[in-house]
Amino acid sequence: MNKINVADPGIKGINLRTNDVSEAEIKSCRICGSYKLERALEVQSNPNIYFTRCTDCRITQCSCLPKKAFIENLYNEKQNLLSKTEVNVGDRLGHAASHIAKNLYRQLNNRDRLLNTKVIHVLDFGGGTGQLSIEILKKLRKLLGNIQFELNICDYSKPELKKNIIGIKTKSYRTLSDLPELATFDICIASSILEHVTDPINDLFIIISKINRDGIIYMRTPWIIPLAALLKRIKIKIDTLYPIHLYDMGGDFYEGKVLRKLINRNYKIVMSRTSFINASPSKQFITYILSAILKMPTYIFGIKWPFCGGWEVIFKIL
């Protein structure tokens, strides 16, 4: 296969060749099948790859998916590059974990039931070495009392996980389809992962089918393409992270009617807001301030303000 070629955006330094992409230009939405697609942002030329927005389900997706071999190569050989992206939350780990733990705790209504449960089963989809989810569960143990967790991490890298963590038993799997057929979970954490996978709706279907009643799913995804398109008009380029990011999913996608129709289970969105600031105020001061400013209007306009960089939701299965 071709080596990763150095050139223009999405991810700075990666340019795909015709042989690297698996399909011709997109004709219909991969999520809902709609033909109502509108170009949102060019990513590269030769071959021409762009992000396109579905006006029905409101997801934004890349016009060509990279071939499986290209993605594998990217994830295997570019760990240094990946570690610099938001795949991990770096020195914001503690902040991110507190924020997510607090919000999960708020939504765990049946705490009494959970406290009587011997073990709370947690699924972390795309959680790498479990750094973030282990930290979240440690914080949840403080809030809930010394409850026992079983943490199941599904990550392409099938990492060696830390053992001997008090109150947290860990297991790892490579893909969602490797999970035991009858396994069900009370909590799912899918932080910054759905934008990376080639078939996010199928993964979401699998996750939702495995969540117990009253169980909750936390999801965080980038919503950066509207901002990138706006800035491009004034000749400012920002990194879209293509081909690591294949999708852009904002509040209008999660809260939209089409997603509700597609999901074959009754659920309620119990939290929907712009995601936490993923920059360190001490080390990335300018980014932190700009990010805070761009997120502010969402507190007034909600999903009508698409220039906030990212979104997070909690679904509760009814």
Ligand SMILES: [Zn+2]
């Ligand atoms: Zn669609």
